Amino acid sequence: xxxxxxxxxxxxxxxxxxxxxxxxxxxxxxxxxxxxxxxxxxxxxxxxxxxxxxxxxxxxxxxxxxxxxxxxxxxxxxxxxxxxxxxxxxxxxxxxxxxxxxxxxxxxxxxx
Numbered sequence: 492x493x494x495x496x497x498x499x500x501x502x503x504x505x506x507x508x509x510x511x512x513x514x515x516x517x518x519x520x521x522x523x524x525x526x527x528x529x530x531x532x533x534x535x536x537x538x539x540x541x542x543x544x545x546x547x548x549x550x551x552x553x554x555x556x557x558x559x560x561x562x563x564x565x566x567x568x569x570x571x572x573x574x575x576x577x578x579x580x581x582x583x584x585x586x587x588x589x590x591x592x593x594x595x596x597x598x599x600x601x602x603x
Contacts, residue, residue, distance in 0.1 A: 502536045511576050521582075522579065523597055527601045528573070534567075534572075538574070538575065541555050555590075561591075562595060563575070569599070
């Protein structure tokens with residue numbers, strides 16, 4: 492059983508990021524910010540933009556990326572046809588379950 496997020500569901504090209512940043516709709520939560528745009532494919536795609544300015548340590552950035560990917564993977568059935576770029580906000584240390592719950596609520600908000 493492979494639990495990885497497939498390459499086809501990731502946003503990897505700079506022009507894709509630029510398109511989403513330029514024409515996407517912003518949604519804000521307590522800990523996360525999402526930019527969404529309707530997808531050209533039937534599947535949703537995920538892009539991550541975790542800033543070094545906000546999270547100085549690579550360990551922290553990688554933890555947030557893993558958390559965002561896993562939350563997306565578990566909720567991708569509810570996100571048909573939406574491309575997302577996920578970013579974090581500046582905050583102090585918080586439990587991972589609270590971060591995942593906040594991101595799930597943003598996913599629900601975007602899918603409406």
